[in-house]
Amino acid sequence: MSEVAFDPTAPHGVHPPSYLTAGHTLRSWLTTTDHKRIAILYMLALTLFFFIGGIAAALIRLELFTPAGDLLTAEGYNRAFTLHGVIMVWFFLVPSIPVTLGNFLVPLMIGAEDMAFPRLNLLSWYIFMAAGLLAAFTILAGGVETGWTFYTPLATAFANGNVLAAAGAVFVAGFSSIATGVNLIATIHTQRAPGMTWFRLPLFVWGMYTVSIVIVLATPVLAMALLLIMAERGLGLPIFDPAHGGDPLLFQHLFWFYSHPAVYIMILPSFGVISELVTCFARRRIFGYEFMVYAMAWISIVGFLVWGHHMFVSGMSSYASLVFSFLSFVVAVPSAIKVFNWTFTFYRGEIGFAAPMLYAIGFIGLFTVGGLTGLFLASVPVDVHVTDTYFVVAHFHYIMVGGAVSAFYGGLHFWWPKITGRLYPEAWARFAAVLMFFGFAFTFTPMFLMGFLGMPRRYYSYPAEFQIWHVLASAGALLLAFAYLLPMAYLAWSLRWGRRAGDNPWQATGLEWSTTSPPPPHNFATMPRVAEGPYLYHPAETGPQHGQPEPEQKQGDHP
Amino acid sequence: MTALRQPGPASAGVLWRRTVPVWLVLLGLLGLTLALAYQPLGRLAGPVALGIAALKAMVVALWFMQLRRPDPLLRLAASVSLVWVAFLFALTLSDLLTRTAVQVRS
Amino acid sequence: MGGVALWPAQASAEAPRVDAIFSLLLVVSAVIILLVAGLLLGFAIRYRRGSKAPRGRLPAILSRDIEIGWTSATAFLALFLFWWAGAAQLAAVQPPPQALEIRVIGRQWMWEVRHPSGARELDELHVPLGEPVRLVMSAEDVIHSFFVPAFRLKQDVVPGRLTEAWFTATQPGEYHLFCAEFCGTEHSAMRGRVVVLPPEDYARWSHAQPEGDNLAQQGAKAFVALGCAGCHVAGGPVHAPGLAGLYGRQVALADGRRVMADEAYLRDSILLPRQDVVAGYDPVMPSFAGVASEAELQRVVAYLMSLREAATP
Amino acid sequence: MSQAHPALREPWRSLHRQRQGASFGIWVFLASEVMFFAGALMVFGxxxxxHPAGFLAAARATDIWFGSVNTAVLLTSSLTMAVASQAAEAGLRRLALRCLGITALLGLAFLVVKGFEYRADILGGLVPGPTFRLEEPAAQLFFGFYWALTGVHAVHLTIGIVAVAGLAWRGWRGTLPLASPAFEVTALYWHLVDLVWVFLYPLLYLPGRSG
Incomplete structure (x- = not known):
């Protein structure tokens, strides 16, 4: 612990000028077109929404401690879970990795100065904030009770609350998503440094590319679905109204055409993050790079063809169920490829257990469970029994929270030195990573069982026999909440008191680590030239170099 | 992205001569679809009208939107959404067209 | 129910079939999880930084073979699972033609059941043991979902159309009936029970209800039980309007308006009695919101509506 | 490559690549727009x-003359927009600005005709609700879509008119170089709005005329 303490008055000669010091006024932040600063702006906004969604989750878990409805009213409970779903899906999980890590890292990883359309990038943040304000208005005005799914005719004719404002907020947020997606696609196509061919792209960039395709093609369909809901509720146009011969199932088709791919919007970026973490801390080239790329591309296409597995009990034709069931099984294959390839990247590696690696290992475990339970839901007879129960709740939280949020935290730790130039306290970080894994498993595993036993979701009071599982889940949620808050505390602490990280504390190979940390406003002093593929942690076809200095020793950050 | 765009025309006359025929074709197609709408085509009326619309769309895309330029990336971006539209329609139809009515005895 | 159940009751012919697929998936999942966790932790320990394990070259051919190997293994496994689950699904699509047809109507927030014998019940479903039963279902307002975990049965009930589901009960007893599709404020109150009776008991039960305990008659009982009859009776202790023949009539209100006494009016008068006070009466009636359950409310309204049929010759 | 051309923006290294990048970006966005309208058209279809009968009867109640005139107006505006974009590319300033102005005016003309049509529809009892004129229950569904789709299209067109007028204004003031990709980007958006109408026209106006 002999590092120099942070001195904000240190002259710039000591530390190279960084994007953080390029301007200190609020105005310099709010009018910036630097992708790195915009990523920071997004991070602040997302943290706020994560808190709001988390508070709603806490209310839900508290209410469910007992079978009776005692803490909240039925209406209050419905509003809490709707709020939790809407905020967490559209204001946290869907944007999470693309707008923060993606925004920050994609130009750095491909050797570009900035995103292709920097002003569009800033505009998309403002649109996102406008949507956020509308969402905040919805909450302050009392919320909605439709569930995040906005099913008709509940949402159009029967639900109380500000459905128009909530749907409007999600609608507006969609523009921000699409703008980010267009920007990422154009950036990856047009801004790659000389020599950065498609098959030299880091898998994180591939994750961003494939997710952007999904965002651009899926989000508008949701936007239209919500617009039609608003037209029916607000203007009285009978779009889905069964009384006039409308078909509520058509809304579900539209909704899930977006909302199933939305799961891939959350998980494809995580695939990218985990590939970076695993290779760096196993000091190993990724096993089967090309297959990893094809798997992501396959998911981003076939992921669009499986939405009907949300509708097996909806009254959809059973032949359509069969088709969707088949396609859902097909989409499981690339996910399996990814898990096996990460696992085999460990083989003959040089494995270190820094905090980001612990998050990555946790991710692989939780994602495997989440993915496998997806097979249950793809089987029509089993799905009929467990859909709309806690089994489904557990399944999608395993993917979207155990998976995507673990990956987000892992990526945040990994690139924290890049973003801030600081190191966080390693011991605390490892503790938080392990706690997050067990807290998560503790919270959501009981839900699989009670779902299978028949506990329906969105119930605020329930038969007493399910109480034991709810108590377990609520107790786990307490641990989990702590595991989510802890990193926020020490990461914030590290901004002021964390040790200087140096340019490349992990001795990682990505292009983003070849510039200073934090990077200068235009990313690279000279335009990088790329001559080889990613993950050169050891010469091709051999193991890692044993003579290499231990990165951890060099940093001297043993706990 | 290596394709070069066509060298621009030097005068307004060349430009008009290149675009006005396209416009005339479009107006012709409009007249045709309007006339056909009043013919007793029966079940074919819908497909014929939509076919003419697709033709018009193709003319606009190729000439006005300059998709004739040999830029494969732009063509890919322009056509990919059509594949996804096909996904949306085909799989929804797989439900709608195979639904069976519930028999009620009483 | 003593102890903590780890497996739901199997009370229909479909349940063991579903559970067989479920069990197989459990085994497959357990094997894959053990495999992944074993490899991951095994590699992580053996190849931890600084360990003496050999790290030689890995032939490219081998890695390609491994890749193709597990891709095709996963694909075959997926196809097999699809084939089995799909076959089970197709086998269960067509209900037997002789199945007992029972109508189910979902509305916020109750289930109404009509038996072929004319018997009606609310939030309960009595069915005979061992006989196929076909439910023909519709909803009056929003989408509900008829869910009986013990039967592994779930089917959404959609407004504007009919949906169907069928089962054969194999175990006598009482089972949970849930609404599984979120349907508004009191969604979690929309639950009841399914009672499986031996066929002779079912026959006896359904004949004990011959057009008997229909909604209105149950409503008459609730009318007394809730204390409505205490006031709304000729010569009662409180000056309250009589209700016979009220339904479908124009009513003059204290503030001079005239309203039609339709179903909604009857409902509102019970829940919000001060809103439309009838001319000539004092606003003394208490609100029954939160006192009468939704089911009771519907029964009472049905009873009041039936008074008109009785009054008109 | 020209250095520091006034139309060149960060992070682009040449005007040529910037133009290519911008038209690629707008095409990706147009793909998104296609999916947006496809959502509603799927439900409509x-x-x-x-309800084939109800929809035919309802489509017959729309005003085919307003619809056809507007189709012609939009097709013509696409012509002038295409000329404007290509003229800007070729450096023909006067022609580009004049055609932009005509395009914006044709867009406005479309909205004016649409306004008269809406007025006739409202007076003619074609707004779903208690005053709806047609008997068939599904006709109300059709008109639900009629209002929603033409409304959303009109919003798109309004955005287009504002963008085109803005281009013309900035081009006329000289604050926007003709080499800017903005001309082509706006033109592509304008054409897409036109294409949407090309499909709305046979779906909303033409069915049921022969019966």
């Missing part, structure tokens, strides 16, 4: 399959 499925309902038409379920």
């Amino acid at each position: 499925m309902l038409r399959l379920q």
Whole structure:
């Protein structure tokens, strides 16, 4: 612990000028077109929404401690879970990795100065904030009770609350998503440094590319679905109204055409993050790079063809169920490829257990469970029994929270030195990573069982026999909440008191680590030239170099 | 992205001569679809009208939107959404067209 | 129910079939999880930084073979699972033609059941043991979902159309009936029970209800039980309007308006009695919101509506 | 490559690549727009399959003359927009600005005709609700879509008019170089709005005329 303490008055000669010091006024932040600063702006906004969604989750878990409805009213409970779903899906999980890590890292990883359309990038943040304000208005005005799914005719004719404002907020947020997606696609196509061919792209960039395709093609369909809901509720146009011969199932088709791919919007970026973490801390080239790329591309296409597995009990034709069931099984294959390839990247590696690696290992475990339970839901007879129960709740939280949020935290730790130039306290970080894994498993595993036993979701009071599982889940949620808050505390602490990280504390190979940390406003002093593929942690076809200095020793950050 | 765009025309006359025929074709197609709408085509009326619309769309895309330029990336971006539209329609139809009515005895 | 159940009751012919697929998936999942966790932790320990394990070259051919190997293994496994689950699904699509047809109507927030014998019940479903039963279902307002975990049965009930589901009960007893599709404020109150009776008991039960305990008659009982009859009776202790023949009539209100006494009016008068006070009466009636359950409310309204049929010759 | 051309923006290294990048970006966005309208058209199409008679009867109640005139107006505006974009590219300033102005005016003309049509529809009892004129229950569904789709299209067109007028204004003031990709980007958006109408026209106006 002999590092120099942070001195904000240190002259710039000591530390190279960084994007953080390029301007200190609020105005310099709010009018910036630097992708790195915009990523920071997004991070602040997302943290706020994560808190709001988390508070709603806490209310839900508290209410469910007992079978009776005692803490909240039925209406209050419905509003809490709707709020939790809407905020967490559209204001946290869907944007999470693309707008923060993606925004920050994609130009750095491909050797570009900035995103292709920097002003569009800033505009998309403002649109996102406008949507956020509308969402905040919805909450302050009392919320909605439709569930995040906005099913008709509940949402159009029967639900109380500000459905128009909530749907409007999600609608507006969609523009921000699409703008980010267009920007990422154009950036990856047009801004790659000389020599950065498609098959030299880091898998994180591939994750961003494939997710952007999904965002651009899926989000508008949701936007239209919500617009039609608003037209029916607000203007009285009978779009889905069964009384006039409308078909509520058509809304579900539209909704899930977006909302199933939305799961891939959350998980494809995580695939990218985990590939970076695993290779760096196993000091190993990724096993089967090309297959990893094809798997992501396959998911981003076939992921669009499986939405009907949300509708097996909806009254959809059973032949359509069969088709969707088949396609859902097909989409499981690339996910399996990814898990096996990460696992085999460990083989003959040089494995270190820094905090980001612990998050990555946790991710692989939780994602495997989440993915496998997806097979249950793809089987029509089993799905009929467990859909709309806690089994489904557990399944999608395993993917979207155990998976995507673990990956987000892992990526945040990994690139924290890049973003801030600081190191966080390693011991605390490892503790938080392990706690997050067990807290998560503790919270959501009981839900699989009670779902299978028949506990329906969105119930605020329930038969007493399910109480034991709810108590377990609520107790786990307490641990989990702590595991989510802890990193926020020490990461914030590290901004002021964390040790200087140096340019490349992990001795990682990505292009983003070849510039200073934090990077200068235009990313690279000279335009990088790329001559080889990613993950050169050891010469091709051999193991890692044993003579290499231990990165951890060099940093001297043993706990 | 290596394709070069066509060298621009030097005068307004060349430009008009290149675009006005396209416009005339479009107006012709409009007249045709309007006339056909009043013919007793029966079940074919819908497909014929939509076919003419697709033709018009193709003319606009190729000439006005300059998709004739040999830029494969732009063509890919322009056509990919059509594949996804096909996904949306085909799989929804797989439900709608195979639904069976519930028999009620009483 | 003593102890903590780890497996739901199997009370229909479909349940063991579903559970067989479920069990197989459990085994497959357990094997894959053990495999992944074993490899991951095994590699992580053996190849931890600084360990003496050999790290030689890995032939490219081998890695390609491994890749193709597990891709095709996963694909075959997926196809097999699809084939089995799909076959089970197709086998269960067509209900037997002789199945007992029972109508189910979902509305916020109750289930109404009509038996072929004319018997009606609310939030309960009595069915005979061992006989196929076909439910023909519709909803009056929003989408509900008829869910009986013990039967592994779930089917959404959609407004504007009919949906169907069928089962054969194999175990006598009482089972949970849930609404599984979120349907508004009191969604979690929309639950009841399914009672499986031996066929002779079912026959006896359904004949004990011959057009008997229909909604209105149950409503008459609730009318007394809730204390409505205490006031709304000729010569009662409180000056309250009589209700016979009220339904479908124009009513003059204290503030001079005239309203039609339709179903909604009857409902509102019970829940919000001060809103439309009838001319000539004092606003003394208490609100029954939160006192009468939704089911009771519907029964009472049905009873009041039936008074008109009785009054008109 | 020209250095520091006034139309060149960060992070682009040449005007040529910037133009290519901008038209690629707008095409990706247009793909998104296509999916947006496809969502509504899917629901519309499925309902038409379920209620063929009601939809034909309802389509017959729309005003085909307003619809056809507007189609012609939009097709013409696409012509002038295409000329404007290509003229800007070729450096023909006067022609580009003049055509932009005509395009914006044609867009406005479309909205004016649409306004008269809406007025006739409202007076003619074609707004779903208690005053709806047609008997068939599904006709109300059709008109639900009629209002929603033409409304959303009109919003798109309004955005287009503002963008085109803005281009013309900035081009006329000289604050926007003709080499800017903005001309082509706006033109592509304008054409897409036109294409949407090209499909709305046979779906909303033409069916049921021969019966």
